[in-house]
Amino acid sequence: MYSEFSKGIFKENPIFIILLGLCPTLAVSTQVVNALGMGAGVIFVLLGSEIFVSLLKDFIPERIRIPAFIVIIASFVTVVDLVMQAYAPSLSRNLGVFVQLIVVNCIILGRAEAFASKRKLGESLLDALGMGVGFTLGLLLISAIREVFGSGTITLFAMGSFDGVIRIPGLSAQPARVLALAPGALLVIGFLKALFNWLEMRREAREAWAVAAPPPGAAASAAASQTGSSADDGLPSSEGTSSAREGGAS
Amino acid sequence: MSYIGIIITFVFINNFILTQFLGLCPFIGVSRKTDSAIGMGFAVIFVMSIASLATWAVYRLILVPLNIEYLQTISFILIIAALVQLVEMVIIRISPPLYKALGIYLPLITTNCAVLGIALIAVRSDYNALESFVAGIAAGLGFLLAIVVMSTIRERLDQEWVPKPFRGVPIAFITAGLMALAFMAFDKALLKNLLG
Secondary structure, three states, X not given: OHHHHHOOOOOOOOOOOOOOOHHHHHHOOOOHHHHHHHHHHHHHXXXXXXXXXXXXXXXXXXXXXXXXXXXXXXXXXXXXXXXXXXXXXXXXXXXXXXXXXXXXXXXXXXHHHHHHOOOXXXXXXXXXXXXXXXXXXXXXXXXXXXXXXXXXXXXXXXXXXXXXXXXXXXXXXXXXXXHOOHHXXXXXXXXXXXXXXXXHHHHHHHHHHHHHOOOOOHHHHHHHHHHHHHHHHXXXXXXXXXXXXXXXXX | OOHHHHHHHHHHHOOOOOOOOOOHHHHHHOOOOHHHHHHHHHHHHHHHHHHHHXXXXXXXXXXXXXXXXXXXXXXXXXXXXXXXXXXXXHHHHHOHHHHHHHHHHHHHHOOOHHHHHHHHHHHHOOOOHHHHHHHHHHHXXXXXXXXXXXXXXXXXXXXXXXXXXHOOHHHHHHHHHHHHHHHOOOOHHHHHHHHO
């Protein structure tokens, strides 16, 4: 049961592993507060639409299921849009047209079609929560990198005398402004994706090693030669470049 | 704003892919080969121009008079989905060669953020019918420009050695980031200098 939830955060994290829902991710990732607002909106829409799709799956005819899903999703997006305009007008202005664009976010229709339309209510609920939290964490990571290194600040909600902006000494005077601008978003996600690929490759190589190393004999030597060759052409060279480039970007 | 101003804005200054990140999925997905990039680009221009006109008409003639503007998200996405189906059927009938060229890309466009994006942005900017239509064509042209440049770069890139973790999607994003950096040369000052 727990795995339905946690898979969205680690193994199938919507942003980095499946690479869905990029459009809204990048445009609003200039400030941490935008990422939190967008994440909350996406979690709400995901939850609402997966619950409704899962409940209505027996009543929706197979042939018109996609338009029906889109109407359900668009209704929840409209709710989020109106609530945000009423209770968080400044956030709504920051996110602009991208709140309404949640409706074409591939994650939501993808989960409705691939998961909620086939599973029971409880499973769909956990799936929606996991995917939503995973999306929010991914978006938070991107926006934190862009805001901390691009403008030297962390913008959160304003509360009382605290204006909501944390300034990082040393960085806010001379930030790497390119990260806060449009190209920065594409560069950050490119390097992050490469980092995740590298981690995955390293894990696979290590697992292959663990399998190949213990038993001595013919079968083991065959497996070892195989992993040895794959480790040779990828790992040692990529380790240096990837970490060096990551350092260069930040 | 003049029509030339709208065109320059949506093709260069506010290029949908490189500054607004709308339509990134097909941009990364279909930019491996130049031929398919060109096909996708023209299909997007086609759908975006018609969609921005159709959503303008529905918004001005139905939603505003009835005072139900809050239904714009739902109605726009349904209009776009229906329109793509309709366009597909019409093209099959009147021009099979055109369908062969564009057909496979049309279903992909339904969930393209860029199409809904131009419809919503045109409404927010208070454009009239012709301005919405021109904005749709211009945003589509911007998409075509970006995806064709990207696909030619990626075709060259395929012959070069790339570190293993960067192969495929990551290097595509970094390439797009560098293109976006180049596009930053186009800003509001350009518009001012050109049009006064």
